[in-house]
Amino acid sequence: MKTEWQRISALLVIFAFGVFALVMLVFSPRFENSVIAQTVASPTPSPSPEFDQAATIAKLKEQIKGRENEPAEKVFKNIQSMKGTPAGRLLAIMEFGYARSLGVNCTHCHVAEKFESEDKPTKQIAREMAVMVKTINGELLKNINGLKSESPTINCTTCHRGQVKPALNLPPAK
Numbered sequence: 606m607k608t609e610w611q612r613i614s615a616l617l618v619i620f621a622f623g624v625f626a627l628v629m630l631v632f633s634p635r636f637e638n639s640v641i642a643q644t645v646a647s648p649t650p651s652p653s654p655e656f657d658q659a660a661t662i663a664k665l666k667e668q669i670k671g672r673e674n675e676p677a678e679k680v681f682k683n684i685q686s687m688k689g690t691p692a693g694r695l696l697a698i699m700e701f702g703y704a705r706s707l708g709v710n711c712t713h714c715h716v717a718e719k720f721e722s723e724d725k726p727t728k729q730i731a732r733e734m735a736v737m738v739k740t741i742n743g744e745l746l747k748n749i750n751g752l753k754s755e756s757p758t759i760n761c762t763t764c765h766r767g768q769v770k771p772a773l774n775l776p777p778a779k
Contacts, residue, residue, distance in 0.1 A: 656710055656711065656717055658700070658704065658710040658711055661711060661717070662696060662711075665696055666693070666696060669692050669693065672692055673694075674692070674693065675692055676688065676689050676690070676692070677689075677690045677691065677695040679692075681695070681720065681721070682721035683721035683722075683723070686732045686735050687735075699711065702760065703731060703761060705762075705767070706760065706761035706762040706765050706767065707761065707765050707768065707769050708765075708767040708768055709769060713725075713727055713769070714727045734761070738759060738760060738761070741759055742757075742758045742759060746758070746759070
């Protein structure tokens with residue numbers, strides 16, 4: 606009889622501890638803040654209003670007219686990560702692949718009118734992210750069994766969804 610009572614007491618203590626831990630977890634300010642941090646969208650800096658991206662792209666297209674199919678490194682200065690890409694295609698990649706995917710304009714990574722400049726760290730970050738994307742697409746995705754695509758790919762939009770910081774937030778539960 607005494608051992609039966611000891612088992613019941615032990616179960617009650619374990620149950621009480623479990624309830625206490627659950628209450629502490631749910632009502633802890635630290636937990637509350639982490640939930641808020643995950644459900645509030647990260648702010649995206651708006652593109653600088655004084656920079657006219659459309660006009661700049663148009664100007665660059667005019668400057669390279671007749672050379673659109675030449676390798677970018679022969680047309681533009683300081684091309685490091687997209688060597689061999691046709692110059693005209695490079696402009697489209699920058700405008701749609703990078704700027705729109707991150708919700709920014711050219712000046713996020715480049716100094717206006719000095720596109721070859723290395724003054725902004727975001728330029729090197731973008732290069733390194735491009736290497737990451739290439740590694741994921743070229744080496745990692747093909748090793749995931751069960752994907753329904755013969756050639757699965759990711760790009761900047763996959764994670765960034767129009768924001769500078771990758772979309773780490775979950776939508777509210779329905």
